[in-house]
Amino acid sequence: MERALTVLIRLELIAVLVVVLLEITYSDVLNSDSLFELHWPGPGIQKFADNSEYVIMTTPANEKYQCILPDEDLQRHQNDVNYGGPSAASLMQKVFSKEICTIRIETYWNFELCHGKHVRQYHEEKEAGKEIKLLEFYLGKSMKSPEGKEFEIQTVESFHGTYENFKVPTITIDGKEVPYYEVLMDSGTPCDLRGNIPRLTRVRYICETMGRNEMFTIKETSTCEYEAVILTPNLCSHPLYKMRVTPINSINCHAMNGSPTRPIGYEQLYRDTSSRTQFSSSKVRTTVTTTTTTTPQEKSTAAAAKQRLPRPILVDKQILQDFLNGDYCLHGGTGWWRYEFCYGKFAQQYHEDRNGRTVILLGSWKKEEHKAWWTKEKKAVGTKSVTHLYSNGDVCDITGKHRVAQVKLKCKEDMQPTAVTIYLAEPKDCEYVLGVDSPIICSLLDTADEYGILHPVATDDKSTPSTRKP
Structure with missing residues (x-):
C-alpha cells in the first residue's frame, strides 16, 4: 500500500510538471530550480520489468508520450x-x-x-x-x-x-x-x-x-x-x-503512435523564446580610446593655464547654495559606520539598525577656532582641495577631550555631479581626518578666502532659473 501511494504521488507530480512545461517558456525551464528535467529522445516504446515506473501522458493536441520516471533508489542516494x-x-x-x-x-x-x-x-x-x-x-x-x-x-x-x-x-x-x-x-x-x-x-x-x-x-x-x-x-x-547544486532528475518522454518528438505546443514556445533572445548586430557598439602625447613644457603650460581659468560649474547653483548653507548634507561610507557632513555645521558618523540610530559627533563648525587653527598651521588652499577644522565633538573616553576632525574637501571632476565619496581616518585617538571627494567642491574652491572658507558662486546671469527640481 505504501509503495502504491508513493508511486501515485510521483505520477501526479510528473503529470503536473508536464502540463506546466507545456504552458511556460523554454527559458523558464532552463532557469528554474526544478528537481526534474524533461528530455525528448524520440519515438520508441520502452519495455520494463513489472516494478519499473512510467506514465503515459497525453497533450491537449492528443499527442502521446511514454515518460519514464527517475529511479527512486538513485534519488534516495543523491543526498548521501x-x-x-x-x-x-x-x-x-x-x-x-x-x-x-x-x-x-x-x-x-x-x-x-x-x-x-x-x-x-x-x-x-x-x-x-x-x-x-x-x-x-x-x-x-x-x-x-x-x-x-x-x-x-x-x-x-x-x-x-x-x-x-x-x-x-x-x-x-x-x-x-x-x-x-x-x-x-x-x-x-x-x-x-x-x-x-x-x-x-x-x-x-x-x-x-x-x-x-x-x-x-x-x-x-x-x-x-x-x-x-x-x-x-x-x-x-x-x-x-563545495557549493552544493541540487540534483536534477531526468525524465525521458518517448513519442508514441506517430506523435512528434516534442509536443507541437512546446516546439512553438521554444521557437518564440529563441527569437526573443537573438542578439541584434545593429546594437553592438565599439568604443575607441585615443591618447594624446604632450611634452613636459606643454604640460606645464596647460597646467598653469588651467589654474588661471575659473573652473566650470559642474553642479546646479541652487544645490551649491544649499550646500554652503548646510542644508544639503553629504552622506557616504560603507559597512557598519556611515558618515554625514553638513558644511558649516558638523561632521559625524552614525549607524542605523532596528534598535535606532547611534551617532558620534566628530566635530562642529566654529569659525573663529578654524581661523586660529588655519593661521597656526599655516594652511593654504590647494588647486584641488581645502581643509577645514571641525572641533568640539563628543567627549572621547580615552583622552577625556572633545573629538576634533579635519575635513578635507577635495574636487573630483570625474564623478557624477552630485556623487560623493567619504572616508574616515584616525591618526591619533579621537582626532580624525574626514575626506570628502565630490564635484560639488570643484567650482567652490575658486571662492575660498584667505582662511579657506568657501562662499557662494558668483553669476552674471541672475535671471537664469535654477534647474533643481522641487
Whole structure:
C-alpha cells in the first residue's frame, strides 16, 4: 500500500510538471530550480520489468508520450555523503603555514591579511619632499578557532551519512548560500568606542577552484568587529565546503503512435523564446580610446593655464547654495559606520539598525577656532582641495577631550555631479581626518578666502532659473 501511494504521488507530480512545461517558456525551464528535467529522445516504446515506473501522458493536441520516471533508489542516494579525507582544518593548515599575505586596495584604506598572522588596515600619506606618513590599525593579530557546535565539523576527518547530518555554516553571496570555514583573528588595536576592547575579525574562507587565497570582501559588521571573505582552492576537495547544486532528475518522454518528438505546443514556445533572445548586430557598439602625447613644457603650460581659468560649474547653483548653507548634507561610507557632513555645521558618523540610530559627533563648525587653527598651521588652499577644522565633538573616553576632525574637501571632476565619496581616518585617538571627494567642491574652491572658507558662486546671469527640481 505504501509503495502504491508513493508511486501515485510521483505520477501526479510528473503529470503536473508536464502540463506546466507545456504552458511556460523554454527559458523558464532552463532557469528554474526544478528537481526534474524533461528530455525528448524520440519515438520508441520502452519495455520494463513489472516494478519499473512510467506514465503515459497525453497533450491537449492528443499527442502521446511514454515518460519514464527517475529511479527512486538513485534519488534516495543523491543526498548521501561519504568522506574519508583530511579535515577542513588540515586542508587550511597549508595556507596558514606558508605565511601568505593578500592586500585589498580601496578608496582611502588598504587592507592586508597575512593568513593566520594578522589583519591590518592602513593608509600611506605621501607628500612631495616629506617622509611617508603611515596610519594603521590591526584588526586582529592572534588566530583562534571559533566557538559553537556549527564549527566542530571543521576538525572532523571522516564521516558517512547525508548532507543534512553535517551542517556547515553558510553566508549569502549573490543570493546563494555558500559554506565557509572560519577562523577568528583577535587582539587587534584597542577600540575606544567599545571601552578599549581589542578589534576582532572573522575570516571566512570559501571554496573557489580558481582562487589564490585573495580577499573577496572585508567590512565592519559591528563597532570594531569585521568580516573578511577569502577565496581559496584548498577547501574544494572537501564535499561539505563545495557549493552544493541540487540534483536534477531526468525524465525521458518517448513519442508514441506517430506523435512528434516534442509536443507541437512546446516546439512553438521554444521557437518564440529563441527569437526573443537573438542578439541584434545593429546594437553592438565599439568604443575607441585615443591618447594624446604632450611634452613636459606643454604640460606645464596647460597646467598653469588651467589654474588661471575659473573652473566650470559642474553642479546646479541652487544645490551649491544649499550646500554652503548646510542644508544639503553629504552622506557616504560603507559597512557598519556611515558618515554625514553638513558644511558649516558638523561632521559625524552614525549607524542605523532596528534598535535606532547611534551617532558620534566628530566635530562642529566654529569659525573663529578654524581661523586660529588655519593661521597656526599655516594652511593654504590647494588647486584641488581645502581643509577645514571641525572641533568640539563628543567627549572621547580615552583622552577625556572633545573629538576634533579635519575635513578635507577635495574636487573630483570625474564623478557624477552630485556623487560623493567619504572616508574616515584616525591618526591619533579621537582626532580624525574626514575626506570628502565630490564635484560639488570643484567650482567652490575658486571662492575660498584667505582662511579657506568657501562662499557662494558668483553669476552674471541672475535671471537664469535654477534647474533643481522641487
